[in-house]
Structures are given as structure tokens and as C-alpha cells.
Amino acid sequence: DTAVSQTPKYLVTQMGNDKSIKCEQNLGHDTMYWYKQDSKKFLKIMFSYNNKELIINETVPNRFSPKSPDKAHLNLHINSLELGDSAVYFCASSHVSGANVLTFGAGSRLTVL
């Protein structure tokens, strides 16, 4: 019954590889997000999707690309991984209207060697 689930929970890979993290929500929310939490614990927004449309795209390298096949899923693809990409990536969702309270997944810890 997990509201926002993301896989994998842990991902260890070599520099230069391409990887994906998947996210699914069963809350009926219409907006989904990807956040990055680095080693200093800052939680920064990367992307959000509303009705399959990208509405926020912060200054993230274009090696990162979100893909949303439907309203309940938002996957994150990362190409040519770099050491600095090591972080915990959180998926979240919310209703687009109202106070925008976020429900987060448990996080995916990416380690680039």
C-alpha cells in the first residue's frame, strides 16, 4: 500500500554508465517531482510533471531526463554518470491545486564509482 514507491533503493554504478530510477504513486495526484539530496542534506528540486507536461526544470544537466508514461509514473534517466551525481534521489507527488503538500518516496541512493 505504499503511496509513492521508487526503485531501486540502492544503485551502485561506474562513471560513464547510464541508469534509470523508477517512481510510481497510487494517490491519484496530478503532479510528480524528482528531488536530489546531496551529502550536505540539501533537498533540491530537479523536475516536476503535471499532466505529462514538464512545468519546472531547474538548472539540471541535460544528462538527466524525466520520463512520464502516465500520471502515476515519473522515471528519471541519467546518462554518462559522473561522480558528482552520487546522492539520494527522492520522488514525490502532490495535487497541483491547493497547498502543494508533498508525499515523498523512500529515496534511491545512487553511488557513482
Added chain:
Amino acid sequence: SQKIEQNSEALNIQEGKTATLTCNYTNYSPAYLQWYRQDPGRGPVFLLLIRENEKEKRKERLKVTFDTTLKQSLFHITASQPADSATYLCALAISGAGSYQLTFGKGTKLSVIP
């Protein structure tokens, strides 16, 4: 430049006391402010929301105040318990592009000592 500061990286208090966490911001005009709790290895969990025209909100042992003149929110946990030990994040909701974007502070790690 825009900043959100949570004054203490870590706060230790004795069980039963009131914990007070501070969130200050500059160069933002948030429509509302939210507080989240994050436990190790988990995602943040929403606790409370307060709007710009509200001074105070309560939920059980939690209380949030919001002073838009001082640009500050205080988060209180009364009768603190060891189970309250966690990192607490404040987040500002800024209006833009037809929706609100949440910008998070770095968090304060609270430890409640038995």
C-alpha cells in the same frame, strides 16, 4: 540572494522539554510555509502547513508560528520524546508558473535525550 536558513544544524534537548526550531528566510515572499520530518534512510513526511495570513497553527504536540515581518517561522514540539528525534525541514512555497514550488531549508537534526 534568496536564502532559507535553519539556524541549528543539530539540537539536543532533554526528554519532556519543549524543542524550538527556527526557520529564517530572505528575499522570498512565500504564500505559505511547510514543515516536514525526515528520519534516516527515509523520505520527508509532511507535518504542518501555515499560510502567510496565519500567525499560528497547532497539531497535537506541534505548534508552528509564522511572522512575515520578521521572515521567520518557529516550530515547537512540546513534551518532547525520544521518538521525536529526527531531522526537521522547513519549506517555503513560492508561487510561479501556475503552481507553487517548494524550496527546502537544510534541516535541523533534533535529538531528544531520555
